[in-house]
Structures are given as C-alpha cells and as structure tokens.
Amino acid sequence: MKLLYSMSALALSAAVALAEGDPIVHDGEFNYLRAQFGDQWDAQDVEIEQKLTQIRETNGGSPNFLYILIDDVSFGQMGNRTMNYVTGFDTPNINNFAQEGMSLMRMYTEPSCTPTRTAMLTGRHPVRAGVDEVKVALVGEGLSAQEVTLPELLKEVGYNTSHVGKWHQGDIEEAYPHNQGFDWAAFPLHQQVQLSLMTEDTMRTNNMLGYAESGQNNQFQLDQRFKPYGLVTGVEGEAGGTAREVDMEPGEKWTQAKYEEMNERYQRQIMEQLEGLAAKDEPFFLQYWPLYPLNFVYPEEALSRNGGFHADKLQLLDAWIGDLLAKLEETGEADNTIVMIMADNGLMYHYEGTSGFNQLIYRGGKTQHLEGGVRTDAFIRWPAAIEPGSAAGDMVHVSDLFTTFARIAGATDFIPRDRVIDGIDQTALLLEGEGNGRRDYVYVYEGPVLRSVVKQEFKMHLPTAGQPGAAADVFNLYRDPREEHAQVGYSLWSGASFQDMVKRHQLTIAQYPHLALGKDTPYNGIDNLRPESQQAREIFQSWQPVK
Amino acid sequence: MKLLYSMSALALSAAVALAEGDPIVHDGEFNYLRAQFGDQWDAQDVEIEQKLTQIRETNGGSPNFLYILIDDVSFGQMGNRTMNYVTGFDTPNINNFAQEGMSLMRMYTEPSCTPTRTAMLTGRHPVRAGVDEVKVALVGEGLSAQEVTLPELLKEVGYNTSHVGKWHQGDIEEAYPHNQGFDWAAFPLHQQVQLSLMTEDTMRTNNMLGYAESGQNNQFQLDQRFKPYGLVTGVEGEAGGTAREVDMEPGEKWTQAKYEEMNERYQRQIMEQLEGLAAKDEPFFLQYWPLYPLNFVYPEEALSRNGGFHADKLQLLDAWIGDLLAKLEETGEADNTIVMIMADNGLMYHYEGTSGFNQLIYRGGKTQHLEGGVRTDAFIRWPAAIEPGSAAGDMVHVSDLFTTFARIAGATDFIPRDRVIDGIDQTALLLEGEGNGRRDYVYVYEGPVLRSVVKQEFKMHLPTAGQPGAAADVFNLYRDPREEHAQVGYSLWSGASFQDMVKRHQLTIAQYPHLALGKDTPYNGIDNLRPESQQAREIFQSWQPVK
Incomplete structure (x- = not known):
C-alpha cells in the first residue's frame, strides 16, 4: 500500500x-x-x-x-x-x-x-x-x-x-x-x-x-603525496x-x-x-x-x-x-x-x-x-x-x-x-x-564567484571588478547562443536591470548568510580502510592546523 | 494523362x-x-x-x-x-x-x-x-x-x-x-x-x-556608377x-x-x-x-x-x-x-x-x-x-x-x-x-579555388600553395564538427589519400576542361527596360574592350 x-x-x-x-x-x-x-x-x-x-x-x-x-x-x-x-x-x-x-x-x-x-x-x-x-x-x-x-x-x-x-x-x-x-x-x-x-x-x-x-623516473622527488x-x-x-x-x-x-x-x-x-x-x-x-x-x-x-x-x-x-x-x-x-x-x-x-x-x-x-x-x-x-x-x-x-x-x-x-x-x-x-x-532568471556561479546573470533571453557576463555595469557584455541567447556577439544596444538598457537583480540576490544573502561546508577527518566510517588509504589519510591530516 | x-x-x-x-x-x-x-x-x-x-x-x-x-x-x-x-x-x-x-x-x-x-x-x-x-x-x-x-x-x-x-x-x-x-x-x-x-x-x-x-553628401564625387x-x-x-x-x-x-x-x-x-x-x-x-x-x-x-x-x-x-x-x-x-x-x-x-x-x-x-x-x-x-x-x-x-x-x-x-x-x-x-x-566524398570550392576535400568523416583543408600535404589540417567531422581541432594523427595517414583524391579530380578536369561562362550585353530581351537601366547598361558597356 x-x-x-x-x-x-x-x-x-x-x-x-x-x-x-x-x-x-x-x-x-x-x-x-x-x-x-x-x-x-x-x-x-x-x-x-x-x-x-x-x-x-x-x-x-x-x-x-x-x-x-x-x-x-x-x-x-x-x-x-x-x-x-x-x-x-x-x-x-x-x-x-x-x-x-x-x-x-x-x-x-x-x-x-x-x-x-x-x-x-x-x-x-x-x-x-x-x-x-x-x-x-x-x-x-x-x-x-x-x-x-x-x-x-x-x-x-x-x-x-x-x-x-x-x-x-x-x-x-x-x-x-x-x-x-x-x-x-x-x-x-x-x-x-x-x-x-x-x-x-x-x-x-x-x-x-x-x-x-612507471611513466617517469625522477630520483630527486621527495613528497610521495603530491601524486x-x-x-x-x-x-x-x-x-x-x-x-x-x-x-x-x-x-x-x-x-x-x-x-x-x-x-x-x-x-x-x-x-x-x-x-x-x-x-x-x-x-x-x-x-x-x-x-x-x-x-x-x-x-x-x-x-x-x-x-x-x-x-x-x-x-x-x-x-x-x-x-x-x-x-x-x-x-x-x-x-x-x-x-x-x-x-x-x-x-x-x-x-x-x-x-x-x-x-x-x-x-x-x-x-x-x-x-x-x-x-x-x-x-x-x-x-x-x-x-x-x-x-x-x-x-x-x-x-x-x-x-x-x-x-x-x-x-x-x-x-x-x-x-x-x-x-x-x-x-x-x-x-x-x-x-x-x-x-525567468538564473544566477550562474563558477565556484564561489557569481559570473553571469541570465534573465529571459538576455545574459550579462558580469564585469570584472572595478568596471561599470554598462561596460559588461550582454548577449541575446536566441540570436547568439554561443555568446560571441555582445551588443552595446543591449547593455545600455539592461545594465541597470541586471545590477538590480544582483542587488536583490546579495540582499537575500545578507539576510540569510551562507552555511559552512562540512569538515572532518576524511574516510571515517569505512570499515575496511586499506593500509595505503590509512597512510594517505595520516599524512593528509598531519598538516591540519586544528585537528 | x-x-x-x-x-x-x-x-x-x-x-x-x-x-x-x-x-x-x-x-x-x-x-x-x-x-x-x-x-x-x-x-x-x-x-x-x-x-x-x-x-x-x-x-x-x-x-x-x-x-x-x-x-x-x-x-x-x-x-x-x-x-x-x-x-x-x-x-x-x-x-x-x-x-x-x-x-x-x-x-x-x-x-x-x-x-x-x-x-x-x-x-x-x-x-x-x-x-x-x-x-x-x-x-x-x-x-x-x-x-x-x-x-x-x-x-x-x-x-x-x-x-x-x-x-x-x-x-x-x-x-x-x-x-x-x-x-x-x-x-x-x-x-x-x-x-x-x-x-x-x-x-x-x-x-x-x-x-x-541621402545618407552622405560628398561633393567631390565623380563616378555616378560606383554606387x-x-x-x-x-x-x-x-x-x-x-x-x-x-x-x-x-x-x-x-x-x-x-x-x-x-x-x-x-x-x-x-x-x-x-x-x-x-x-x-x-x-x-x-x-x-x-x-x-x-x-x-x-x-x-x-x-x-x-x-x-x-x-x-x-x-x-x-x-x-x-x-x-x-x-x-x-x-x-x-x-x-x-x-x-x-x-x-x-x-x-x-x-x-x-x-x-x-x-x-x-x-x-x-x-x-x-x-x-x-x-x-x-x-x-x-x-x-x-x-x-x-x-x-x-x-x-x-x-x-x-x-x-x-x-x-x-x-x-x-x-x-x-x-x-x-x-x-x-x-x-x-x-x-x-x-x-x-x-563518400565532396570537393569544396570557394569560387574557382578548391579549398577542402571531404571523404567519409574526414576533411582536409588544403594546404596553402607551397606547403606539403602532411602540413594540412585534417579534421574528424563527427568528433569535431566545427573544424577547430586538427590532429596530426589524422594528417599523417590521410595526407596521401587526400592528395590522390585531388589528383583524380585534376586528371578529370584535364580530360574535360571547364566550359566558358556565358557573356553578353546585360539586360537583352527585356521589353520595358527603364531609361535608368538603359543608361546603367550603356555606361557599363562603355568600358568593354570587345563589344
């Protein structure tokens, strides 16, 4: 049932x-x-x-x-x-x-x-x-x-x-x-x-x-964990x-x-x-x-x-x-x-x-x-x-x-x-x-960095730090799906609208700050950890500032 | 019927x-x-x-x-x-x-x-x-x-x-x-x-x-037919x-x-x-x-x-x-x-x-x-x-x-x-x-110039004059439909095969040479040619070496 x-x-x-x-x-x-x-x-x-x-x-x-x-x-x-x-x-x-x-x-x-x-x-x-x-x-x-x-x-x-x-x-x-x-x-x-x-x-x-x-034999190698x-x-x-x-x-x-x-x-x-x-x-x-x-x-x-x-x-x-x-x-x-x-x-x-x-x-x-x-x-x-x-x-x-x-x-x-x-x-x-x-919108992150904002058919590649919004590339995704032909005719009206979107997003983050990533000793909770995995974990843990 | x-x-x-x-x-x-x-x-x-x-x-x-x-x-x-x-x-x-x-x-x-x-x-x-x-x-x-x-x-x-x-x-x-x-x-x-x-x-x-x-007023213009x-x-x-x-x-x-x-x-x-x-x-x-x-x-x-x-x-x-x-x-x-x-x-x-x-x-x-x-x-x-x-x-x-x-x-x-x-x-x-x-082949011309040869999934961009065939870019069109990643691994076996294809094409041309494009006074056989078209034709014809 x-x-x-x-x-x-x-x-x-x-x-x-x-x-x-x-x-x-x-x-x-x-x-x-x-x-x-x-x-x-x-x-x-x-x-x-x-x-x-x-x-x-x-x-x-x-x-x-x-x-x-x-x-x-x-x-x-x-x-x-x-x-x-x-x-x-x-x-x-x-x-x-x-x-x-x-x-x-x-x-x-x-x-x-x-x-x-x-x-x-x-x-x-x-x-x-x-x-x-x-x-x-x-x-x-x-x-x-x-x-x-x-x-x-x-x-x-x-x-x-x-x-x-x-x-x-x-x-x-x-x-x-x-x-x-x-x-x-x-x-x-x-x-x-x-x-x-x-x-x-x-x-x-x-x-x-x-x-x-087996692919290279470098006798000057010290660290065994770089690989x-x-x-x-x-x-x-x-x-x-x-x-x-x-x-x-x-x-x-x-x-x-x-x-x-x-x-x-x-x-x-x-x-x-x-x-x-x-x-x-x-x-x-x-x-x-x-x-x-x-x-x-x-x-x-x-x-x-x-x-x-x-x-x-x-x-x-x-x-x-x-x-x-x-x-x-x-x-x-x-x-x-x-x-x-x-x-x-x-x-x-x-x-x-x-x-x-x-x-x-x-x-x-x-x-x-x-x-x-x-x-x-x-x-x-x-x-x-x-x-x-x-x-x-x-x-x-x-x-x-x-x-x-x-x-x-x-x-x-x-x-x-x-x-x-x-x-x-x-x-x-x-x-x-x-x-x-x-x-009708998406915020596009690369890792922790907000890189683009998409709204309807428009997409702004956010300007690099210090550049004004009007300088940012804006694309029409229907006309130009490969994002190769930014047109100033888009940027000059949509720049402000996109920046408002970013502000709304940032204000929400200010109200609800990001939570923390989980952190712990790796590989806990595995019954049959192989000796080589145990060793890898030990060396990995050795440098941790706080254990 | x-x-x-x-x-x-x-x-x-x-x-x-x-x-x-x-x-x-x-x-x-x-x-x-x-x-x-x-x-x-x-x-x-x-x-x-x-x-x-x-x-x-x-x-x-x-x-x-x-x-x-x-x-x-x-x-x-x-x-x-x-x-x-x-x-x-x-x-x-x-x-x-x-x-x-x-x-x-x-x-x-x-x-x-x-x-x-x-x-x-x-x-x-x-x-x-x-x-x-x-x-x-x-x-x-x-x-x-x-x-x-x-x-x-x-x-x-x-x-x-x-x-x-x-x-x-x-x-x-x-x-x-x-x-x-x-x-x-x-x-x-x-x-x-x-x-x-x-x-x-x-x-x-x-x-x-x-x-x-109406878009530009250049008083030094002579030739009325450039446009x-x-x-x-x-x-x-x-x-x-x-x-x-x-x-x-x-x-x-x-x-x-x-x-x-x-x-x-x-x-x-x-x-x-x-x-x-x-x-x-x-x-x-x-x-x-x-x-x-x-x-x-x-x-x-x-x-x-x-x-x-x-x-x-x-x-x-x-x-x-x-x-x-x-x-x-x-x-x-x-x-x-x-x-x-x-x-x-x-x-x-x-x-x-x-x-x-x-x-x-x-x-x-x-x-x-x-x-x-x-x-x-x-x-x-x-x-x-x-x-x-x-x-x-x-x-x-x-x-x-x-x-x-x-x-x-x-x-x-x-x-x-x-x-x-x-x-x-x-x-x-x-x-x-x-x-x-x-x-399973196509010869690709740009105007009178043979620029590429396609065979099966392979395409050779013909080398510029003086360059050997092995230097030409060869693409696999299934793996790389945009022809952006030429691979020498293709060129080094297919170069000779592509050149044979070009030879077979050229030998056929030698046997059956190209025919001539039709040439004549333009606009013949139009009943009601406007005066401006007649004038355009007259000026166009004026320079012809052979009338």
Missing part, C-alpha cells in the same frame, strides 16, 4: 500550501516575480493540488522517482536524432524516451559535477552550503549534515531511497549518501579523474601526464551504518579494467535496486548517477562511428539506460514513476578532438559560466501526468527539482524554512505544460 | 541504363568508387528500375517535383523542434514536413547562392561551367546556353516547368530561366543585396553603409519570349516596402503556378526559390521570440511554405509529388548578432568552405516511394539532385555525355533508404 504514507503527508502539505502558513524562503528575484504573478500562481496551485490528489488516488499513492544524472554531456549530445547524425554516435533509447515525456529545453545546471549535484540534493545554490570548489582527491570536506536533502524529505513521507553511482559530495562521513537520506548506496568516494585517469593506461593514452610512477595514491575507490553502505570498500584488496593497483568493471557493477546494481524497490509497498526514490561517459581509454572495438572515448561510452550508456527503462516497464511501475534523464553540466572541453564530444551548440563546457557549461539536455517522463512528446522553453534550474519533486511527493512541509531555497516549485510546468514555468 | 510522355522516355532510359550503352561521364573519384561497388550497384539498379516502373504505373505517370530552395540558412536552423527552442524562432511546418519524408543529414551545397543553384541546375560543379564568382550588380555574364539544365531534361520527357523567385544565374538573356528550360518564370535579375540592402531603409538600420545618396543605381528588379518571362519588368515605373525608387511586396507577390505566384500546373495532364517541375529570409529591416511587429531580421522572416516563410503544402494537398497531387525543401548554403554570418541567425552547429557560413558554409538542412518527401520519418547519414551533394531527379523522371538519356557530370544518381538512397548512398 503505497497510499499509506503519502496520503497523510498530502493532507498536511495541502493545508499548509493553501493557508500559506509558513512560506518557503526564496531568493529576492523570485519574490520580485511573485509580486507580479503571486495571485495567479496561488489560484493555479489550488487546481494543481487537486490534480495531484487525483493522480495519487488513481495510482494508489505517491509516484516513484528514477533520477538519472549523466556526467559532462553538453546540450544536444543526447536525445535528438539530428544531433546523433552530426556527432556520429547514437542515443536511440534516450531519443525515444524524450518523445515519451517532456523535453525541458532550457534546463540550467551549475557548471560542475559537485555543485550541480548539491543543488539538486538541497534545492540551493551550492555556494549557500559552502560548496565552492570541485575536489578530486583527499579533502576532508563535504556536504554538511545540516543541509536537508531531497531524499531526507522523501523519507519523511515514507519513501524508500537508494543511490547508485557517482556521488562526489565529499570524503567525510556526514557527506556519504547513506548519511544524507539514502537507505542504501553504492558509490565511489571520489570521481573519475581518480578512477579513469590516475592509471597507467591513461599515461599510455596521452591523457594523463606525469601521474603514473595522490591510496585513495578509497568504491564503497557501499546502509543508512545508520558504516561503509565497506568493495573490489579492492590491500596493495592492489587500480586500473582501467577495474574502472570498467565498476561501471558494469553499478549498472547491475541499479537494475537490482529497481527490481527490489518496485517490489516493496512504499514509493521509491532511486538515483542513478553513472560514471560513464567519462572514460579516457579507447574501447577494444568501437561501438560508434565517432569512436571517441567519451562518445563511445555515451552510446554504451544509452543502451544500458534502455535496459533500465525496460526493467521499469517489467516491474509494472512505469506509469506512476517519474523518470528524469539529464546531464550535470557541459562536456570536458579540454579533451575536445579525441573524446568525441564537442561544443556542439552552446559555447563552453564544464567549469564555465557560458551556456555550454550550464545548459544540458533534460527529459522527464511521467505517463500519469506529463504530456508525451511535449517540450517547454521555460527556464528551469536543477535546484527546482528539489522543490518540485518534494511537492509532488507531498513533502513540501519538510522543506526547511530557516534558509534560502533557490529551487522554484515547477509542478505547474510539468502538469500544465509549456508557458507555466515560474522562473 | 501524365502517363503519355514519361512511359516512352522510361522505356528508352531503362534500356540504356541496363545496356550500359553510353555511361554518364563522372569525376575520377566516383569511378574509383565504382571500381569497388559497380557490380553491386548495377544489380541494385535493375531492381530500382522495376520499382520506378511500378510507381509510375500505380500513379499514372512520372512524379511531379516541387523544389523549394531557401537562401542562406545554416544546418539546424529549420526542421527541428529542439533547435527552434535554441534559436527562438519556430518552423513548425518544415518540422512537420521533415517528419513526412527523409531527412538528408549530410547534404553538401556549394558555399554561395549562385554556385549552389548552378550545381543543382546542371549537375556540375559550377567551376566547370565557368561560374566562379557571385555577382551582385551589372556583370554581363551568366549561365551559358551550352549548359544543359534539369528543366531542359525534364522538358524532353514532357514536363511542364515553372520557376518563381530568386534566380541569380546572371543578367544576360541566355541565362534567364525561361531560356534555360522553364516554360514560365518570375524572378529578379539580381539578388537581395540590391533588393533589401540598396535602399534608404537599410542605411537607417545601419546594415548598408555608404550606399544611399550601382538603375538596376532591373523583378521580371517575368515565357519560354521563347522576352521578359517584362513588373512593378517598377521609370524614375521610381526601390524601397524595402517594394521588396516586401515582391516577396508577397512570389508567394502568390507560386500558389497560382502550383494550382495551374496541377490541373494539367503532364507532370510538372515547379521551383520556388524564395528571397526571404534574406531581409535587413526589422518588421513592424516581430513574429518570433528571436525577432532578428532574418530569423523573423524565416518564421514567416515557414508559414508560407505551410500554405503551399496545403495547396498541394488540395490539388490531389501530393502523393505523387516529390517535394524537397533545403537551403543553398550557410547563414550570412556577417550579420550575426542582429540577423537572429548564428553559426549554430557547424562553424562558418556563406562564402566559406567550412561545414557551416556548405552543410544545410534538406528534407525530401515522396509519399509514393520515400519512407516517412526516415533519415540518412549518407553524403549527398546538391548536384546529385540533377542526376537523381532526371532518373526518376525517366530523363537520364538526355543528360549530356560530352562533359563531366558531378551529380551522382542517388535514387537508391531515396528508395532503399539509409546506407544506400553512392557518394
């Missing part, structure tokens, strides 16, 4: 929403829009609440979620046959999937893996949670326990939650997914730079230089328990082959998780964050015409996603499962030319505030409520998923009211279709 | 094709492929001939053709909903049309209007016909009478032929469309630089500088007759309003022509080459979110094309009419930022050998024979339409055998689908 938990939560949630008892704290810019559209939205929300109730009644409970977040794929690289012909690799399963739901044509993410994932999990610009940089090796930092995540909200209304794949929210115990709302999780502690680049294989592919010990060895690889853990590293023995060397096995294992595990969760009575929130297409070694036999080491793995991943969607169909839960497929940010443009990916439509990629860094393909399917084959040109930010999914699950009440939530409730867009979005 | 002419021609054509009596003279590179695939293709051609015969029998004759060639629109700018969202203008009619037939995903054109149109009309690289430059004003040059055009072939097998819109094949009498195979034609003598830029309106839009007399005034505008003519200029009185000033009226007139005329031709017994070849989207003045009220002066007119043109396709439906001829919609080359990138168009996917535009200059959207529909919703990644060059359409119409025998025909018969691709193309 999936009905059980969600119905009681719904009753509560609807009451609060209608009474407007304790509204979510949003950014100043949203309140500026609310001043213009609030009454209209409130009226629409009453209808939407009725619709959601009806859907829950029809389907015997709250919907399941299967959230697939793919790494480093630029807008247009998946889900579109025409673009498949351009790039020479095929994504037929994602193309079909896109036709079965709604294509969110203007999805904004953060420009890197860690911040996008933080934004989705917390509904907040990552900078508010102190997340300001992407970490590769040992850091002793991570998503703070004081952040409230979407799976934590969903637990409150009775969901079962699992996570499989990339996590990248830090190497401290409080940041582990099974300590952030997931009942169970299988994930690597770090990310693909370690897993597919810090190997001998990639020294030979010319993609990782100077790392492999970060001994990192923990993949672990698995359960809520309330500790984690165990899997598939690595003490002294064992990590290789590309082990990376490929890890990917295959996660694919097997996501299938098992789906099967297991679907068989239970409660609704589920299942997260699959694949490591592929990131990969830096050519396959033995190329799958695609493109053959690039990222492109080929995206084609493989597409087939795996096809298998997963077929499995969902088999479970009988497909009709009332919200499936979302999207990417976390643009391509790793640093490997353009050989990875097989390219800055296809928008300029820029991972790490950059340009559209190519923060615009991604995003498709969402919910047969019970979302029009098949639809598309929406409304703006959406990845943080909106937090607020929207919480509402759909009846968990809005559990969203904390003591901090800013950037995520807008976009349920109206999903249910009522294009033109019902509630966002 | 459309059966009449085409059946007799078919009998002849099939006999010749099967007997291989007098093969078409192709470029060396095609013969190189033929040496590898000839037997297979010959066998397939027997089946295809049977299929064509059957289609003709079922439909009571040869198919009609409606060929729509749009000016200066880069690949991806029309026919694709996702891209509509990126660019902020909509092409719903072309999008739907694309779904009803085959999308040719790798259509190559020449990089400018005149050469692409010559290639389509003659089946030859324009340089072979002496066409080496794009002309704006008075030139006394044009497509030679010795060239054999597709409509001339189709006349031989009983087609009625009409042309409406841009022509741009020269200002001499032999080059006029009604002297090049069309029964009737309405067309401007020159092109849109004259028609939408050489006006006072565009001086004020900042798009045409220094042309309008080309008095050009002939739109004319209409019938085969065997003379032409008449329409809608311009002596002394009248050309304006943007007149340009807009001209566009509307052509749209009316194409509808009338379609209605008239469909009512006749014979099959028809109807050509619509709109002047829009080229246009350099903002509309009074923007249609599109983009609002750029090209983008907005493409959205308008899309609606007009919708009307035309609806009219075709009404006539009852849609099932046996081959409709093709494509563009002649990439955008006028010079107006990027304000035109609303941009180098969306491929880099470069009009006039350039880069993919952005020569890759265009191309959709072809033939309900009787082409799979709806299909797509093909095979390479096609615009000259292939000449040979392919001739074959489908049963006019192959009339293709001249005394010159090189670059156009490959791609009927197998249309009828049998993707993977049945017979071309």
